[in-house]
Structures are given as C-alpha cells and as structure tokens.
Amino acid sequence: xxxxxxxxxxxxxxxxxxxxxxxxxxxxxRVVAEFASGAEACEWLDRRxxxxxxxxLSMSGMSGLETLKYVxxxxxxxxxxxxxxxxxxxxxxxxxxxxxxxxxxKSSPPGLLTEAVLSVxxxxxxxxxxxxxxFERMDSQRLPHARLTxxxxxxxxxxxxxxxxxxxxxxHDLVFxxxxxxxxxxxRKLGLRNSLEMYRYAAQHGLIAPxxxxxxxxxxxGGLKST
Numbered sequence: 001x002x003x004x005x006x007x008x009x010x011x012x013x014x015x016x017x018x019x020x021x022x023x024x025x026x027x028x029x030r031v032v033a034e035f036a037s038g039a040e041a042c043e044w045l046d047r048r049x050x051x052x053x054x055x056x057l058s059m060s061g062m063s064g065l066e067t068l069k070y071v072x073x074x075x076x077x078x079x080x081x082x083x084x085x086x087x088x089x090x091x092x093x094x095x096x097x098x099x100x101x102x103x104x105x106k107s108s109p110p111g112l113l114t115e116a117v118l119s120v121x122x123x124x125x126x127x128x129x130x131x132x133x134x135f136e137r138m139d140s141q142r143l144p145h146a147r148l149t150x151x152x153x154x155x156x157x158x159x160x161x162x163x164x165x166x167x168x169x170x171x172h173d174l175v176f177x178x179x180x181x182x183x184x185x186x187x188r189k190l191g192l193r194n195s196l197e198m199y200r201y202a203a204q205h206g207l208i209a210p211x212x213x214x215x216x217x218x219x220x221x222g223g224l225k226s227t
Contacts, residue, residue, distance in 0.1 A: 003030040004121040009041040010056040026114050038067030045075050051121050057084040072099030077181045079120040087131045099149055102126040144190045156186045160202035
C-alpha cells in the first residue's frame with residue numbers, strides 16, 4: 001500500500017514541524033507539503049495532489065473554515081482533518097457540515113493525530129474524545145441531510161431526481177470522477193444504498209415533490225432502478 005500523502009496547513013511553524021515529525025514516524029504516512037496560510041494551501045492543492053489535508057481553523061488571512069469550504073468545493077475527493085485548539089461543539093458541527101472528514105483537538109494525545117490521519121484516509125470520521133460527547137448530543141437532534149453542505153445538498157437533490165453521474169457532472173460543472181465520488185460520499189453520509197433510496201429519502205423529507213423526479217427515476221416511478 002502506498003503511503004498516505006499528507007499536507008499540513010497551520011500558521012505556526014513550530015506546530016507544522018512537530019506534526020511532520022510525529023506523522024512521519026509512521027511508515028504509512030508521507031508529508032508532501034506544508035502551508036503557513038489557507039491561500040497557500042488552496043493554490044497548491046489546485047495544481048497538485050494529496051490524500052489528506054491536516055488543517056488548523058485559526059489562521060491569519062484566509063481562515064481554516066474558508067479554506068475548508070474552498071477545498072471541499074474544488075477538490076471534494078481530498079479528505080480534510082481539522083486539527084485545532086478549539087473544542088466548542090458548534091465549531092465541530094460547522095466544520096463537519098462544511099466538508100471536514102474528522103476533527104481532532106491539539107490537546108489530544110499525540111498518537112491520536114496519526115490514528116486520525118489514517119482513519120480519514122480510509123473513509124472514517126474520527127472526532128477526539130474531548131469534544132465527541134457534546135457534539136453527539138447536539139448532532140443527534142439533526143436529520144442526516146441537515147449535516148450536508150450547501151453544495152452537497154444540491155448534488156444530492158440532482159441524484160435524487162434521477163440524474164445519472166454523467167448528467168450531474170454536466171449540471172454542476174464537475175468532472176465525471178468527482179461526480180461519482182460525490183454519489184458515493186452522499187450515500188455514505190445519509191446511509192443510503194442506491195438511487196431508489198436517495199429518491200425516497202428526498203421525497204419523504206420534503207426535499208423534492210414525489211412527482212418532481214425526472215430522468216430514470218421520474219420516468220419509471222412504477223419500476224425504479226436500484227443503482
């Protein structure tokens with residue numbers, strides 16, 4: 001297995017250096033870039049590839065949250081792990097809603113950062129124990145689709161209306177691979193297995209009218225395909 005390619009974005013050089021040394025103790029991780037600002041991270045990630053971005057929320061200039069939203073919109077396949085001093089549950093929720101794959105505080109045991117990087121690279125959603133309880137209590141009161149970002153919800157509704165991956169790619173100006181990644185991500189986030197369940201979920205929660213779907217779902221309400 002190839003090492004997980006990690007990029008670090010934190011405006012404190014000492015923190016970046018410490019994270020690099022810690023992460024590279026694991027042979028399954030390779031730090032490929034460091035950034036002192038969100039703008040630097042976005043510029044690099046527009047042109048080069050990484051698997052995981054470890055991102056601080058508090059940075060001068062372009063904030064971590066702004067960086068997260070940009071990355072999620074332009075490089076949705078990149079997994080972003082928030083690594084911050086902030087432990088307020090509403091910030092955890094806001095970061096996850098904006099596309100973060102995990103949230104770890106800087107007061108966590110050092111080894112947790114390495115575990116979290118490997119976890120998000122494999123599709124997990126690690127949240128450090130010191131914020132998990134309060135976040136889960138707040139998050140349990142919300143419907144699954146309320147946790148989607150605005151762009152994720154728009155793409156979900158397109159899939160729910162019966163558009164194919166190719167059609168979603170065209171409608172949202174995404175490359176085909178990115179649209180396919182969105183489909184898999186949305187199904188995982190909402191616990192849905194196929195196109196039929198996406199349609200039913202959207203209709204049951206009033207996100208689309210029962211007769212609004214077009215494409216294969218709308219044309220065949222009596223014979224929906226489970227793709």
